[in-house]
Amino acid sequence: MRKYDKLQQKGTDETLTLDRRRTVVNLSSHTLSEATTAILAKGMNFAVAPKRVPKEDIIESVEASVRHLPQAEAEKIRQETVRVLNKAKPPKQNINAEEYHAIKELRDNPLLVVVQADKGNATVVLDTTDYNKRMEDILAEPIYKKLQGDPTAKQTQAEPMQAAAVACFAGGEGDRCAGPTTVRSRLVAVRSARRFRAASGSG
Incomplete structure (x- = not known):
């Protein structure tokens, strides 16, 4: 039975490794840790249980x-x-300490961008410079034109919540924010906070 259990466990581990390779595509120049790959494999819509x-x-x-x-x-x-x-x-925590730390490292790293693939359910990790270059190449196509004004200037009901999340992360209090609860929203909130800092000249 022990040999059977070991073979079964080996097959499970190999399946998990293969699934993670399919769901997490690292196109960056950085090596992702096991914890980083594990949390990204859960998907961008995975809801992280709040600590409070x-x-x-x-x-x-x-x-x-x-x-x-x-x-x-x-x-x-x-x-x-x-x-x-x-x-x-508070609900029972659904990620371990290493995975929580991995999210913090991702969102604090300005050299990386995490996006969801256009097709499939894969999460893609890119170098920020490569991501920006791809966006510039897309916007350089003649089908796009520059708008004269901001069509989203009028606030919606959802914007105050987003602004609060951005302000919270911009102030360096991301761990104490209760707003962003999914992997996607945590990363997006910090990305917006970086733009907030750059626009305001605060860092």
Whole structure:
């Protein structure tokens, strides 16, 4: 039985390695660690369990929802929300310490860009210079033209949340932010924060 178990475990390990090679494509000049490959193999939409219950965000969302309700009904919802939050506990962590550290290393590395492949479910890692060059080549094609103004100037309801996430990461408090919960949003928020710093001249 021991020999059978070892063979079965070997087959499982080989399958996992093959799956990771299919789902994580490293086109950069950097060598990815095992933990980095493992967390990227989970996909850009993988939801990372928060280390704490985002009570402030929940309360803010509830307040925005009950704003136009009758006072008595709104107060009842507020009290129920407080009761639930007082009993709430953080969810069980679904990534290990090495994978969490890998996300931090990726988002703090300005030399790398992580994107999802156009086809399939693969995650692609590129050098930032190579990524920028590819974008410039695409924009140089004659089918594109420069806009006179910003068509997204008007804020939508989703923008304040994105702005808060960007400001949080720009301030260096990414670990204490409760906003971005997926691998994609954590990386995108920090990428936006870098643009924020560059535009404001703060680093």
